[in-house]
Structure formats: C-alpha cells, structure tokens
Amino acid sequence: MVKLQSLSCCEGNFLLSDINLHMEKGEYFTILGPTGSGKTILLECIAGLRKITEGTIYFKGKDISHIPPEKRNFAYVPQDFVLFPFLNVFENILFGMKNVDKVKAKVNEFAEIFRIKELFQRKPEELSGGEKQRVAIVRALVRESELLLLDEPYSSIDESLRKKLWFEMREIHNRFGTTVIHITHDLEEAYTLSDKIAVLIDGRIEQEALKDDVFYNPVNKTVASFMGFRNILNGRIKEIDKEDNKMVIALECYEVITPFFEGFKLGDKVEFCVLPQEIKILRDGREIRESLKDNVFSGRIENVIPHGVSHTIYFKIKGEGETTEQYDFEINIPYYNFLRLNLAVGSSIRVAMRKNAIKVFPTGK
Structure with missing residues (x-):
C-alpha cells in the first residue's frame, strides 16, 4: 500500500536519513519516537507537504514522490488542527466535500x-484544544480516504477521554x-492502537516490527531504553550453553543467566536489560517459581518513588555479590503489592527475574 524507499529529508541541521518502511493495506501503522526524532517531518513527506531530498514514496505501487498533496487525496490531521476560523464546527467538517x-x-455517527x-x-x-483536535479527527474520518495520516492526534485531549477514544x-x-x-x-497509545510499529530516533528507523516484538524484543539498547527497559547493565559472557538455552554474564560482583542468543562468543563484552x-x-x-530460579538476589531497598498506582523500588544487592553502585536494579510494582508486602526503605528482600525476560546486545549497539 505505502512504501518508503531510501527516503531522506533535510530540515536545517536535522536529517531524516535512509528511511525504509512498508505499510500494508488496512494496517494501523504507528511511527513511535521521542520528541524531536523527526516523526512530523516524515509524516509531512508522506502527505506531500515537504520535499524529500532522496528516495522514493510509493502508494499502491505508484511513485508519488513529486505529486502535490492535493492530488494524493490523503486525509491528514496535523498537530495544529487547521480549522477555518470563519466556519462553525459542522461547516469545518463538511468543507470541500x-x-x-x-x-x-x-x-453524525463520528460526531457521537x-x-x-x-x-x-x-x-x-470557542473550542478547547482537545475539542479542536476531536473535530479535526472527525473531519478526516468522514472523507473515507484510502490513507489516514494522524500527527499526535490525542495529545491535547484529557487522559480519561483520550483512552476511551483509543478504543473507539x-x-x-x-x-x-x-x-x-x-x-x-x-x-501506551502506540501499543493500544497499532498492528505494526516503527521506532524512529534521531532521524533513523531503529526497528520496524509487530507491536509485541517492538515492546518485548527490542533490537538494540537505544530502542530498549526508549521502550522502558531501565535496567541496562554491562558484563562479559562467561558461559554459553546453546543446548540448555542459556548464557551466563559476569558483572563486577555477581552473575546473571540469560537465554542463548546467536552471534556471541565467550569473553564478549555485552549489555543486557530487563x-x-x-x-x-x-x-x-x-x-520460588521454576521460571524465576535462575536469577535470585538478596539485598535491601535503598529508595522508593511512589507514582500513585505503582511504586518504583531501587534495590541493592547485599552480602555476596555486593557492588559499589548506589543501586543495582530498578523494580516497578503495583501500589497494593507494596502495601501488602509491608515494604519500606531499608527493607531486606529477595528478588528474582526470568532469564527469558532479559535481552542481550553487543556493547555499543
């Protein structure tokens, strides 16, 4: 349906570089990335609002790289909504139809x-930012275009309504x-809505895959960090056992057992995350559940940060395996579990992690 081939676009000192993506017909495809990563620039290239410097944009097999936006006939909801000030909401929705x-x-159906x-x-x-945003979305939906482009469409909408609109x-x-x-x-928005996700960071696509693969199998440390893998640590491979599906990574004072990953050898410096x-x-x-027995550590809670529905615990290994770090692992648990376990700063606890929850990357990747 939509194919971007070796697409590049320069905006001042920012370069959107060598973008290769493929969106299937009927797919809900999300381009996910931090602020300033080039997401809006890329969407504007697809819409025809920005000239590309290299590469090709295909739509239904046809090269549309230099076709003006009005002839692409895509429905587009930009961040700034672009509503006509002299028309009311109903007239804005129907304008040009x-x-x-x-x-x-x-x-009326979409308005409801x-x-x-x-x-x-x-x-x-007379509208709030969130109301303008919803009007712009409805205006795009009623056009029944073959391609709908949405630029942060829920960013100005209150959280409770925003989540309802995701499901709608x-x-x-x-x-x-x-x-x-x-x-x-x-x-959360990306996971709720998407079939497939591409992660865009600093103008480059770091990963494109089905949403579960992106969220739970990041291809490198950059994606892992953005996806919330806070525990990113360095070590060296001490043991590899392909038949038993495990590797042992040695750190300063303790070891971690991970699944076997291809492409590593004994002695390699690696980064791993959970x-x-x-x-x-x-x-x-x-x-202890069988799946948790590989990686069990005893230690103490060094700090706690509450987030309302959950708590972040900063855990430090004590005794054998104690490191010089301020803390070794960041742990997130629901608020009710924190209360039920009667936890506090200074509490002595044991923690465990599934080896299959750990991702391993070459150092620097």
Missing part, C-alpha cells in the same frame, strides 16, 4: 463517537479497514 447530503449521517455533536454550531475560537478508533479501524499511519511518542516490572519480589516462606 461533494455530495454533502450523503455524508451527513456519517458525520468523538463527543462533538453539541459543538456543531460553535466557531473554532480501534473499533472504527476494524470496521472500515482504512490504512492508518499514526505518529506518537506515547508508548523491564522494571519483570523483576519480582519474593515472599518469605513461599516456593
């Missing part, structure tokens, strides 16, 4: 879903099968 009578029912029907007679100056958008996508390219920096929620606190007197 043919066969207005035929689409009024669809306008996005909760803007009561705003039809208001002018843009997912239902709309399943119902109509429109191909969507959506950009965001929000991990999500904070994958490190489990063991309860005294309870048998």
Whole structure:
C-alpha cells in the first residue's frame, strides 16, 4: 500500500536519513519516537507537504514522490488542527466535500463517537484544544480516504477521554479497514492502537516490527531504553550453553543467566536489560517459581518513588555479590503489592527475574 524507499529529508541541521518502511493495506501503522526524532517531518513527506531530498514514496505501487498533496487525496490531521476560523464546527467538517447530503449521517455517527455533536454550531475560537483536535479527527474520518495520516492526534485531549477514544478508533479501524499511519511518542497509545510499529530516533528507523516484538524484543539498547527497559547493565559472557538455552554474564560482583542468543562468543563484552516490572519480589516462606530460579538476589531497598498506582523500588544487592553502585536494579510494582508486602526503605528482600525476560546486545549497539 505505502512504501518508503531510501527516503531522506533535510530540515536545517536535522536529517531524516535512509528511511525504509512498508505499510500494508488496512494496517494501523504507528511511527513511535521521542520528541524531536523527526516523526512530523516524515509524516509531512508522506502527505506531500515537504520535499524529500532522496528516495522514493510509493502508494499502491505508484511513485508519488513529486505529486502535490492535493492530488494524493490523503486525509491528514496535523498537530495544529487547521480549522477555518470563519466556519462553525459542522461547516469545518463538511468543507470541500461533494455530495454533502450523503455524508451527513456519517458525520453524525463520528460526531457521537468523538463527543462533538453539541459543538456543531460553535466557531473554532470557542473550542478547547482537545475539542479542536476531536473535530479535526472527525473531519478526516468522514472523507473515507484510502490513507489516514494522524500527527499526535490525542495529545491535547484529557487522559480519561483520550483512552476511551483509543478504543473507539480501534473499533472504527476494524470496521472500515482504512490504512492508518499514526505518529506518537506515547508508548501506551502506540501499543493500544497499532498492528505494526516503527521506532524512529534521531532521524533513523531503529526497528520496524509487530507491536509485541517492538515492546518485548527490542533490537538494540537505544530502542530498549526508549521502550522502558531501565535496567541496562554491562558484563562479559562467561558461559554459553546453546543446548540448555542459556548464557551466563559476569558483572563486577555477581552473575546473571540469560537465554542463548546467536552471534556471541565467550569473553564478549555485552549489555543486557530487563523491564522494571519483570523483576519480582519474593515472599518469605513461599516456593520460588521454576521460571524465576535462575536469577535470585538478596539485598535491601535503598529508595522508593511512589507514582500513585505503582511504586518504583531501587534495590541493592547485599552480602555476596555486593557492588559499589548506589543501586543495582530498578523494580516497578503495583501500589497494593507494596502495601501488602509491608515494604519500606531499608527493607531486606529477595528478588528474582526470568532469564527469558532479559535481552542481550553487543556493547555499543
């Protein structure tokens, strides 16, 4: 459906470099990355609003790299909404459309879903940022374009409504099968909506895959860090056992057992990481689950940061394996577990992690 081949675009000192992506028909494709990574520039290239310096953009097999935006006939929701100030909401949605009578029912349907029907007679100056954003989304949806481009479409909408609209958008996508390219920096939003995700960092695509692969199998440290793998540590491979599907990584004062990964040899310097929620606190007197027995550590809680529904615990190994670091692992647990386990700064605890939750990369990758 949409193919970007070796696409590059220069904006001042920023370079969007060698972008290769493929979006299938009917796919909900998200370009995910931090602020300033080039997401909007890339979407504007696809929309035809920005000239590319190299490469090719294909749509349905046709080279559209130099076709003006009005002839691409894509529906586009930019970050700044672009509503006409002299038209009310209803007129803004219908502006430029043919066969207005035929689409009024669809306008009303989407207006109900996005909760803007009561705003039809208001002018843009009378709307909040979130209301303007919802109007812009509805205006794009009613056009039934073959490609829908969304630039941070929920960024100005309150969290409670935003999450409801994610699920509504997912239902709309399943119902109509429109191909969507959506950009965001929000991990939860990307996971909720997407079929496939491309991670864009500093103008380069670091990973493109199905959403579960991106979230749970990052290809390098850069992606892992952005995806929330806070425990990123350095060590050296001490043992490799392909038959038993394990590697042993030696750190300064302790060892970690990981799954076997191809491409490593004994003595290699590596980096490995694990999500904070994958490190489990063991309860005294309870048998340890088989999946957690490979990596068990005793130590103390050095610090705690509460986040309302969860707590971040900073854990330091004590006794055999004690390091010179301020803390060794960052752990995230639900608030109710923190209370139930009667935890506090200074508490002595044991923690464990599944070897299959650990990802290993060559140093510097």
